[in-house]
Amino acid sequence: MFLEIRHLLSLKTISESRNLSEASESLHLTQSALSHQIKAIENYFDTQIFQRQHKPLQLTAAGRRLVELADSVLPAVADVEYELKQMAAGERGRLHITIECHACFEWLLPALDQYRETWPDIEIDIRLGMSFEPIPALSQGKIDLVITSDRLAAKDIVFEELFNYQAMLAVAPDHPLAKKEYIVAEDLKNETLITYPVERNRLDVFTKFLFPAGIEPAATRQAELTAIILQLVASRRGVAVLPDWVLRETMATNNLTTRPIGASGMFGTLYAAVRKTDRQAAFIEGFINMTREIHG
Amino acid sequence: MFLEIRHLLSLKTISESRNLSEASESLHLTQSALSHQIKAIENYFDTQIFQRQHKPLQLTAAGRRLVELADSVLPAVADVEYELKQMAAGERGRLHITIECHACFEWLLPALDQYRETWPDIEIDIRLGMSFEPIPALSQGKIDLVITSDRLAAKDIVFEELFNYQAMLAVAPDHPLAKKEYIVAEDLKNETLITYPVERNRLDVFTKFLFPAGIEPAATRQAELTAIILQLVASRRGVAVLPDWVLRETMATNNLTTRPIGASGMFGTLYAAVRKTDRQAAFIEGFINMTREIHG
DNA sequence: CGTTATAATTGAATCAATTTCATATTTTTA
DNA sequence: TAAAAATATGAAATTGATTCAATTATAACG
Numbered sequence: 129m130f131l132e133i134r135h136l137l138s139l140k141t142i143s144e145s146r147n148l149s150e151a152s153e154s155l156h157l158t159q160s161a162l163s164h165q166i167k168a169i170e171n172y173f174d175t176q177i178f179q180r181q182h183k184p185l186q187l188t189a190a191g192r193r194l195v196e197l198a199d200s201v202l203p204a205v206a207d208v209e210y211e212l213k214q215m216a217a218g219e220r221g222r223l224h225i226t227i228e229c230h231a232c233f234e235w236l237l238p239a240l241d242q243y244r245e246t247w248p249d250i251e252i253d254i255r256l257g258m259s260f261e262p263i264p265a266l267s268q269g270k271i272d273l274v275i276t277s278d279r280l281a282a283k284d285i286v287f288e289e290l291f292n293y294q295a296m297l298a299v300a301p302d303h304p305l306a307k308k309e310y311i312v313a314e315d316l317k318n319e320t321l322i323t324y325p326v327e328r329n330r331l332d333v334f335t336k337f338l339f340p341a342g343i344e345p346a347a348t349r350q351a352e353l354t355a356i357i358l359q360l361v362a363s364r365r366g367v368a369v370l371p372d373w374v375l376r377e378t379m380a381t382n383n384l385t386t387r388p389i390g391a392s393g394m395f396g397t398l399y400a401a402v403r404k405t406d407r408q409a410a411f412i413e414g415f416i417n418m419t420r421e422i423h424g
Numbered sequence: 425m426f427l428e429i430r431h432l433l434s435l436k437t438i439s440e441s442r443n444l445s446e447a448s449e450s451l452h453l454t455q456s457a458l459s460h461q462i463k464a465i466e467n468y469f470d471t472q473i474f475q476r477q478h479k480p481l482q483l484t485a486a487g488r489r490l491v492e493l494a495d496s497v498l499p500a501v502a503d504v505e506y507e508l509k510q511m512a513a514g515e516r517g518r519l520h521i522t523i524e525c526h527a528c529f530e531w532l533l534p535a536l537d538q539y540r541e542t543w544p545d546i547e548i549d550i551r552l553g554m555s556f557e558p559i560p561a562l563s564q565g566k567i568d569l570v571i572t573s574d575r576l577a578a579k580d581i582v583f584e585e586l587f588n589y590q591a592m593l594a595v596a597p598d599h600p601l602a603k604k605e606y607i608v609a610e611d612l613k614n615e616t617l618i619t620y621p622v623e624r625n626r627l628d629v630f631t632k633f634l635f636p637a638g639i640e641p642a643a644t645r646q647a648e649l650t651a652i653i654l655q656l657v658a659s660r661r662g663v664a665v666l667p668d669w670v671l672r673e674t675m676a677t678n679n680l681t682t683r684p685i686g687a688s689g690m691f692g693t694l695y696a697a698v699r700k701t702d703r704q705a706a707f708i709e710g711f712i713n714m715t716r717e718i719h720g
Numbered sequence: 721c722g723t724t725a726t727a728a729t730t731g732a733a734t735c736a737a738t739t740t741c742a743t744a745t746t747t748t749t750a
Numbered sequence: 751t752a753a754a755a756a757t758a759t760g761a762a763a764t765t766g767a768t769t770c771a772a773t774t775a776t777a778a779c780g
Contacts, residue, residue, distance in 0.1 A: 131501055132428045134738095147756060161739050163758055168738090173505075175512035176701055179565045180746095180757085186565050188701075189518045190511050197504045201497050205427055208493045209469075215486050216471035222485045269475045269482055405472055430767090443727060457768050459729055464767090476728085476775095 130172050133205060136198035138165050139177070143195045147185055169194075218410025220249040226262045227254065227275045230324040232398070234354055234374050235422065236275070243418055250411045266401060273415065274401040277332075286407050287399040288416050291423035293371040295332055295394040296386040298357075300364045306385040310393070313341030320366030322357050325350035332396060333369040337389055358382045371396070373423065426468050429501060432494035434461050435473070439491045443481055465490075514706025516545040522558045523550065523571045526620040528694070530650055530670050531718065532571070539714055546707045562697060569711065570697040573628075582703050583695040584712050587719035589667040591628055591690040592682040594653075596660045602681040606689070609637030616662030618653050621646035628692060629665040633685055654678045667692070669719065 138155060142162065145151035152159040170177055177194065179186035187195060214220035227236060240252055255271065262274040263282050279287045297311045305315055316338065328334040338344070349366060351357045357368050362382050375386045388394070400419070406412050434451060438458065441447035448455040466473055473490065475482035483491060510516035523532060536548055551567065558570040559578050575583045593607045601611055612634065624630040634640070645662060647653045653664050658678050671682045684690070696715070702708050 129429055129433060129498075129501060129505065131505060132430065133425055134428065137425060149756065157738095158740055159757070160741075160759085164738075167758080173508040173512050175508060179563075185756095188565060190508050193504055193507060193511075197500060200500060202425075204493060204496060205425060208489055209425065209427060211489060212469040212471060212486050215489075216469050267475075269484060445727065454769055455728075456730085456770075460768075463729080481728095 131169075131194075131197075133201070135165060135169055136194070136201055138162055139169075139191070139194050140198040140202060142166075142178075142185065143187060143191070145185075214249065218408075218412070218414075219247075221409060221411050222251045222253075222272055223411060223415065224251075224253040224255065224271045225273045225275065226265070226271050227256065228262065228330070229275070229277065229371075229398075230256075230326070230352070231354055231371050231374050232275055234377075235419075239419055239422055242422075243415060246418075247411050247414055263401060266403060269403075272402065272406065273412070275398060276401055277396050277398055279399055280401075282401075284404050285401050286404050287401050288407075290398045290400050290416065290419050292395060292397050293373055295369050295389050295396060296372050296375055297389055298361045298368045298370055298375055298384050298386055300362055301383060301385045303364060303367070303385070305367065305387060308387060310388040310391055312390065313338055313343040316345045316367070317343055318346045320347040320349060321345040322349050322351055322360050322366040322368040324357075325352060331369075332394065333389070336394055337369075358384065369394075427465075427490075427493075429497070431461060431465055432490070432497055434458055435465075435487070435490050436494040436498060438462075438474075438481065439483060439487070441481075510545065514704075514708070514710075515543075517705060517707050518547045518549075518568055519707060519711065520547075520549040520551065520567045521569045521571065522561070522567050523552065524558065524626070525571070525573065525667075525694075526552075526622070526648070527650055527667050527670050528571055530673075531715075535715055535718055539711060542714075543707050543710055559697060562699060565699070568698065568702065569708070571694060572697055573692050573694055575695055576697075578697075580700050581697050582700050583697050584703075586694045586696050586712065586715050588691060588693050589669055591665050591685050591692060592668050592671055593685055594657045594664045594666055594671055594680050594682055596658055597679060597681045599660065599663070599681070601663065601683060604683060606684040606687055608686065609634055609639040612641045612663070613639055614642050616643040616645060617641040618645050618647055618656050618662040618664040620653075621648060627665075628690065629685070632690055633665075654680065665690075 138151070138157075141155050142148060142151040145154070148162050149159045152162050155162070166177055173190065175190045176188045177191040179188055211220060225236070227233070236254065240254075244250075244252065260270075262271065262276065263280050263285060265271050266274050267282060267284055275290070276287075297305065299305045305311060305319075308315065321333070323331055323333070347366070349360075351360060354370070354374055357370070358374075358378055359382070360366055361368050362384055369389060372386070375384065378384070400416055402412055434447070434453075437451050438444060438447040441450070444458050445455045448458050451458070462473055469486065471486045472484045473487035475484055507516060521532070523529070532550065536550075540546075540548065556566075558567065558572065559576050559581060561567050562570050563578060563580055571586070572583075593601065595601050601607060601615075604611065617629070619627055619629070643662070645656075647656060650666070650670055653666070654670075654674055655678070656662055657664050658680055665685060668682070671680065674680070696712055698708055
């Protein structure tokens with residue numbers, strides 16, 4: 129490859145000018161530089177590009193082919209350069225989010241609708257993190273943001289605290305447990321516990337509450353969607369432990385009561401994990417700030 | 425514009441290699457050069473292109489966009505470079521021919537069929553030269569070859585002799601003039617002269633034969649096609665002056681007799697006019713040699 | 721977990737290429 | 751035909767890219 133973008137730009141400009149001197153001005157070069165440039169191209173290809181000795185600098189067939197190339201290449205390059213600058217400014221980018229907690233859909237989906245308004249050029253996608261470990265995937269650039277409650281060690285990743293939540297037991301208003309001030313592990317011994325379909329050791333109810341007390345619920349059952357879980361609870365088919373933000377909004381409409389887990393409550397924190405290199409990107413900042421505001 | 429083809433080529437190669445060193449080998453550069461090149465791009469756009477600190481050198485979103493650009497730009501550039509080299513070698517080019525003499529169609533069209541076989545990548549076109557002066561058009565690159573019998577002065581144009589011809593009077597075999605050894609101007613005083621539809625001063629019969637003798641034919645009539653002229657002559661609707669090569673082939677089939685013009689005959693030469701810069705091009709040489717052989 | 725091997729970065733020096741400057745040549749215009 | 755405008759050219763200067771040598775980082779291995 130001999131040609132460079134520079135050559136194409138010069139050629140294009142010359143073809144749009146009446147003479148070399150005029151072209152050289154708009155290119156911020158001397159006319160001599162252009163003359164040398166053309167000669168170099170003509171030497172390399174061993175063919176004329178301009179019909180010399182004619183007033184309105186006329187292209188030869190070879191010249192026309194080059195200008196044609198310039199016409200297709202230059203705009204493409206200019207576009208990409210513009211896009212890259214936008215990316216660098218954080219106005220454009222990819223935000224592929226993985227969430228580990230199913231319940232997060234409840235606030236994430238409406239939040240993203242709002243986000244899209246401020247960041248129209250960010251390519252958003254959400255994946256449920258099951259088939260792969262999210263933090264390595266983040267390191268490798270397969271995804272761009274992980275919403276998680278585990279702060280794992282990884283040197284090129286930062287964890288930004290989004291908000292705290294309290295896990296609450298959701299029961300039907302006429303359920304016996306609705307009368308208790310707070311729930312202890314033994315209370316669940318005779319209950320059906322409804323959870324999202326994930327491993328037990330990824331559920332706080334088990335890891336932080338039932339396992340330590342050595343208690344096993346009477347039965348467990350899984351449901352994919354939060355709305356289904358809430359309906360099951362309302363119709364007294366079981367109880368569920370959910371973050372307070374899910375329940376706060378739906379308590380009234382779904383006719384539910386919530387009770388704290390344990391005497392001092394069960395709390396957690398949600399983090400946004402991002403690559404250190406992305407941390408300062410405007411569209412990442414924007415996402416973090418927005419979610420903090422929503423839950424502030 | 426900051427990006428150059430060089431950058432795109434490096435990027436593309438790196439993206440297809442396992443590491444910088446490997447890429448640098450196929451690019452015939454040191455790995456240091458590549459490292460500097462990448463850094464320059466990253467500095468300019470203020471954004472990462474590769475996910476560092478990971479074994480299989482992984483592209484960032486920005487990097488992917490650049491490789492995408494390279495994928496579209498590099499083949500286009502390579503194609504044009506190849507085409508230009510072909511053009512320089514004369515294997516590819518444009519041969520837009522203008523003919524001034526209508527009769528030339530008779531040998532030109534079959535000749536071009538033959539030419540196309542040897543020069544498949546030459547873009548051929550024929551135009552009847554009426555609306556413009558052919559030699560300036562040639563200078564300006566609007567056309568590439570003029571077939572003419574006038575050798576006009578023009579400094580960037582060369583005239584290559586193709587072949588000589590004799591202008592002959594075509595008459596029906598039982599026409600009184602068929603018995604004469606040769607034709608004198610007065611012989612046409614009582615004849616209908618059939619010509620191609622062009623100005624008189626562009627017809628040799630008038631400029632070289634009738635005007636000097638001050639003779640006007642009894643009538644003139646025009647016909648576009650040589651075949652029509654020949655038919656008209658055969659059916660004794662008039663006489664016509666045509667180059668010998670036209671008549672040689674059709675004399676037998678069309679039942680015609682030919683007679684020389686003047687005691688010493690009327691001769692002419694056909695030239696191919698081309699730009700000096702094109703003269704050496706293989707496909708121009710090819711055209712000239714072919715027509716010379718046909719008429720040799 | 722430290723050691724070795726491999727790969728990437730960095731800064732300085734070198735080398736190559738492009739641009740400018742000054743001038744000559746060519747072409748156009750009056 | 752002279753003057754003006756445009757282009758071409760060669761040498762010097764500048765810019766920019768590449769290499770070299772050394773350092774640092776990363777992966778591989780015992």
